[in-house]
Amino acid sequence: MKLTTERSPRKAKGQGPERREEILAAALRLFNEFGVYAVSTRQIAVAVGISQPTLYAYFPTKDQIGSELQNRAFGLLADALTAGAKGDVRSLEDLVAMLRIYVDFGLTNPDMYRIAFMWQAAPGGAGRPEPDQALSPAAQSTYGVLRREITDLHERGLTLGLDPETLTQSVWAAMHGLIALVIVKPGFPWVEREHLITSHLTLIARGLLARAAASAFPGTASSR
Amino acid sequence: MKLTTERSPRKAKGQGPERREEILAAALRLFNEFGVYAVSTRQIAVAVGISQPTLYAYFPTKDQIGSELQNRAFGLLADALTAGAKGDVRSLEDLVAMLRIYVDFGLTNPDMYRIAFMWQAAPGGAGRPEPDQALSPAAQSTYGVLRREITDLHERGLTLGLDPETLTQSVWAAMHGLIALVIVKPGFPWVEREHLITSHLTLIARGLLARAAASAFPGTASSR
Amino acid sequence: MKLTTERSPRKAKGQGPERREEILAAALRLFNEFGVYAVSTRQIAVAVGISQPTLYAYFPTKDQIGSELQNRAFGLLADALTAGAKGDVRSLEDLVAMLRIYVDFGLTNPDMYRIAFMWQAAPGGAGRPEPDQALSPAAQSTYGVLRREITDLHERGLTLGLDPETLTQSVWAAMHGLIALVIVKPGFPWVEREHLITSHLTLIARGLLARAAASAFPGTASSR
Amino acid sequence: MKLTTERSPRKAKGQGPERREEILAAALRLFNEFGVYAVSTRQIAVAVGISQPTLYAYFPTKDQIGSELQNRAFGLLADALTAGAKGDVRSLEDLVAMLRIYVDFGLTNPDMYRIAFMWQAAPGGAGRPEPDQALSPAAQSTYGVLRREITDLHERGLTLGLDPETLTQSVWAAMHGLIALVIVKPGFPWVEREHLITSHLTLIARGLLARAAASAFPGTASSR
DNA sequence: TATGAATGAGTCTTCATTCAT
DNA sequence: GATGAATGAAGACTCATTCAT
Numbered sequence: 001m002k003l004t005t006e007r008s009p010r011k012a013k014g015q016g017p018e019r020r021e022e023i024l025a026a027a028l029r030l031f032n033e034f035g036v037y038a039v040s041t042r043q044i045a046v047a048v049g050i051s052q053p054t055l056y057a058y059f060p061t062k063d064q065i066g067s068e069l070q071n072r073a074f075g076l077l078a079d080a081l082t083a084g085a086k087g088d089v090r091s092l093e094d095l096v097a098m099l100r101i102y103v104d105f106g107l108t109n110p111d112m113y114r115i116a117f118m119w120q121a122a123p124g125g126a127g128r129p130e131p132d133q134a135l136s137p138a139a140q141s142t143y144g145v146l147r148r149e150i151t152d153l154h155e156r157g158l159t160l161g162l163d164p165e166t167l168t169q170s171v172w173a174a175m176h177g178l179i180a181l182v183i184v185k186p187g188f189p190w191v192e193r194e195h196l197i198t199s200h201l202t203l204i205a206r207g208l209l210a211r212a213a214a215s216a217f218p219g220t221a222s223s224r
Numbered sequence: 225m226k227l228t229t230e231r232s233p234r235k236a237k238g239q240g241p242e243r244r245e246e247i248l249a250a251a252l253r254l255f256n257e258f259g260v261y262a263v264s265t266r267q268i269a270v271a272v273g274i275s276q277p278t279l280y281a282y283f284p285t286k287d288q289i290g291s292e293l294q295n296r297a298f299g300l301l302a303d304a305l306t307a308g309a310k311g312d313v314r315s316l317e318d319l320v321a322m323l324r325i326y327v328d329f330g331l332t333n334p335d336m337y338r339i340a341f342m343w344q345a346a347p348g349g350a351g352r353p354e355p356d357q358a359l360s361p362a363a364q365s366t367y368g369v370l371r372r373e374i375t376d377l378h379e380r381g382l383t384l385g386l387d388p389e390t391l392t393q394s395v396w397a398a399m400h401g402l403i404a405l406v407i408v409k410p411g412f413p414w415v416e417r418e419h420l421i422t423s424h425l426t427l428i429a430r431g432l433l434a435r436a437a438a439s440a441f442p443g444t445a446s447s448r
Numbered sequence: 449m450k451l452t453t454e455r456s457p458r459k460a461k462g463q464g465p466e467r468r469e470e471i472l473a474a475a476l477r478l479f480n481e482f483g484v485y486a487v488s489t490r491q492i493a494v495a496v497g498i499s500q501p502t503l504y505a506y507f508p509t510k511d512q513i514g515s516e517l518q519n520r521a522f523g524l525l526a527d528a529l530t531a532g533a534k535g536d537v538r539s540l541e542d543l544v545a546m547l548r549i550y551v552d553f554g555l556t557n558p559d560m561y562r563i564a565f566m567w568q569a570a571p572g573g574a575g576r577p578e579p580d581q582a583l584s585p586a587a588q589s590t591y592g593v594l595r596r597e598i599t600d601l602h603e604r605g606l607t608l609g610l611d612p613e614t615l616t617q618s619v620w621a622a623m624h625g626l627i628a629l630v631i632v633k634p635g636f637p638w639v640e641r642e643h644l645i646t647s648h649l650t651l652i653a654r655g656l657l658a659r660a661a662a663s664a665f666p667g668t669a670s671s672r
Numbered sequence: 673m674k675l676t677t678e679r680s681p682r683k684a685k686g687q688g689p690e691r692r693e694e695i696l697a698a699a700l701r702l703f704n705e706f707g708v709y710a711v712s713t714r715q716i717a718v719a720v721g722i723s724q725p726t727l728y729a730y731f732p733t734k735d736q737i738g739s740e741l742q743n744r745a746f747g748l749l750a751d752a753l754t755a756g757a758k759g760d761v762r763s764l765e766d767l768v769a770m771l772r773i774y775v776d777f778g779l780t781n782p783d784m785y786r787i788a789f790m791w792q793a794a795p796g797g798a799g800r801p802e803p804d805q806a807l808s809p810a811a812q813s814t815y816g817v818l819r820r821e822i823t824d825l826h827e828r829g830l831t832l833g834l835d836p837e838t839l840t841q842s843v844w845a846a847m848h849g850l851i852a853l854v855i856v857k858p859g860f861p862w863v864e865r866e867h868l869i870t871s872h873l874t875l876i877a878r879g880l881l882a883r884a885a886a887s888a889f890p891g892t893a894s895s896r
Numbered sequence: 897t898a899t900g901a902a903t904g905a906g907t908c909t910t911c912a913t914t915c916a917t
Numbered sequence: 918g919a920t921g922a923a924t925g926a927a928g929a930c931t932c933a934t935t936c937a938t
Contacts, residue, residue, distance in 0.1 A: 040928065040929080041930080042929090050902075052903090052930085054902055056929095056930070057901065061930090117405070117408065117409075118408060120259075160427075163415075166423045169420060170402070170424045171427075172401075173424060174398040174401050174427070176404065177397035177398050177400040178394070178401065181397050191387075195390060196390060196394070199391070200394045202384075202386075203428070204431060205431070207426070207429070207430040207431030264910075275920050276912085276920090277914075277915095277920060278919055278920070280913075281918070285913090286911095286912065486709075488908080490908090499923065499924050499925075501910075501911090501923075501924065502923055504908095504909070505921090505922065510907095510909095566852075566856060608875075611863075613863055614868060617862060617863060617868060618871055621846070621849035622845070622876070623849065624849040624853050625844075625849020626842070626849065628849065629845050632790060632792060639841060644838060647834050648842045651843075651876070652846070652875070654878060655877070655878040655880075713934085722899090723898065724900095724933085725936095728934075728935080
């Protein structure tokens, strides 16, 4: 029962690490377009131009591809935030700038953002999804940058009287919500994107501010 | 997660419309416990106590079950919000109360919230017409309740100088973010839940407020 | 990504239990011809004339097919032995007759014998094969018939001075050896089959006998 | 049984013929532990500390490894038997001693015995010429030692009146049966091993003996 | 010589769906 | 209206083997 067929020419394009990157790129694209669950290893292989088994020379499991992408996404985001927060002096404007980076990252790379924050790794085989053993180091890093910034502001008395941890989680959630909704409901009649982002950041910053600081914040004159 | 072929103990009671409800209930439960993609029509059938083909007498497609659940979820949320907003007088406290209802709904019924706001029916790949990315009527209703409330506040000069549409979307996003993150990252070291919610609502309300109103809002004394 | 193709006509030949039997028969044949490990569920399905998934409506696992066949084989063998041992009086000739039944069964149904006594059920997933938790009930029954017979003889003083348990195991082993070797080494220049069997049984019986009885046993005149 | 790609700690030492031996040794060990079918060429390669393709520099096929091991096993067994049969004088005790060697070999090296007598190289299915069902030279040698011994006894009038060929096959079968059953059914409630072996050999020897000789054989007093 | 990389074929199994009764 | 039975398609993954270097 051995069938011999014409061998197809071996692919020898990008080997080793490069091939790995190709796989990740293709997977990310497909995951985003069809959803992680709807993409098969075969589709990924075809997209890369390799055979299905070859995939397993680079990743032991389909989920591992997802996990790696997730970690990368967290890493990139953390890098972007860190880069944006390099200045010594931390003002409110700095915070808003950082939040802007966060939002831009999410809306510019919806695929990555999606896999980072809107995907739960495999159920783990057991019946019930594992409780997501905390965040990965990369994720913690991302969160850490944000918290550091906010803690700083807090220690300077620039925030309202809540502990920095809570504030950070709250701010994070507010921003995540915008990105997530826009991604998941693209058909919704959103107001103009730039306006929406700016307004949202303003809302968050105003909510975060101590009263004194609030008065100094631009764009807060009540209308009517 | 291997479900044997054995009948479920409770043989299906009702028929016709009632049976339909049973199916939806079972599906919702399973979807939530194992995830939409991990639940098979067989499992649903077994859980309901009917045969697999019978399912197709009530729903043409598995995705249709999801879609119907999605609509129902929107409906329930809209109802809850409407009920909470029935008072004539619209104050800031009223708004916060409504937001609270929204958050509570999401965190109390994560299964429904998830399927309503964090699930996209199969993109249809190729061949099937995209089911119109706009929000369903039920979803629009949900959004409508919120917008009406905020518009009201706006017209009374209680909000900062942005158009109500933008404000609504921003507020909605901020709340969605909290619920979504808590659902997707249950392993994250969140601060105490009640504290988190309260703080978040405070932050949103403060961000929304006109300056004058802000000073009147409780819990906003700056610290340090 | 949904491809529609012409449906092939549904098979409706032997349904239910009959289909089950067809599967077992086909599997037995294939298992014997190619070895259990070399036979795939697909091959079985093709041999039966059904689709691969249909197999799983009758057996949850490939190994289950093997196990069922094994149990059946034991059952048939036990039945054959029991039928042959129905006489009240138990003489040496009766024992030899029973042994003959055993050997005939094995050589007439090498496929069944093989799967019963020369196959170990699946390694069980864990690294090392499970210690074959004793014999199955059917197997125990088979062994029991033999032991009962020998114990009887023993109690009548017709066997040499060893405990019946040991004798039974020894006799069993001696017979198994003949069948197993003939099956596994069909190319070996065996002496004429009938002669081989008769001689082997004689040898076993002679070895089993008490001295007094031995002298009465036919075909034992020493040659030269 | 997932073997990672990591190199085995002991990097392959020898090359050429030595390497070949290493491969055989590793394969034998793995075959025994997990079963021939459950062991992959990759696992063998990893165990040896070489790459998978390198295997094919030493053996054209996985089955060839099995075949070679089979031949080796036969050779070792033949050697053991020959060594045990070196004495000039051939008595019944000598025969029993030789049988004991055979049984000991089988139970001490179940891996080898299994591959020698209980494994058939891939039937080749269709396309490949059947590798001649006759026994290999090594196997014939093993059988030859036994037959020579029994022929000797026969010519001295010590055996019952059957041709030596038949006797040899019968004795061989009887011993094989014990080893094979013990190996395949380790979970069976066997009587104490040493006792079982001794009894079995006694049974065989008694069956083989001419009447006169029988009376002189120890341990044959009838009971009851 | 040895290997990194790749591959066709195949494994068991599960799915959503539909036919015939 | 309901179901037992069946099915095409696809799922992830592993295997023995071979090409190009």
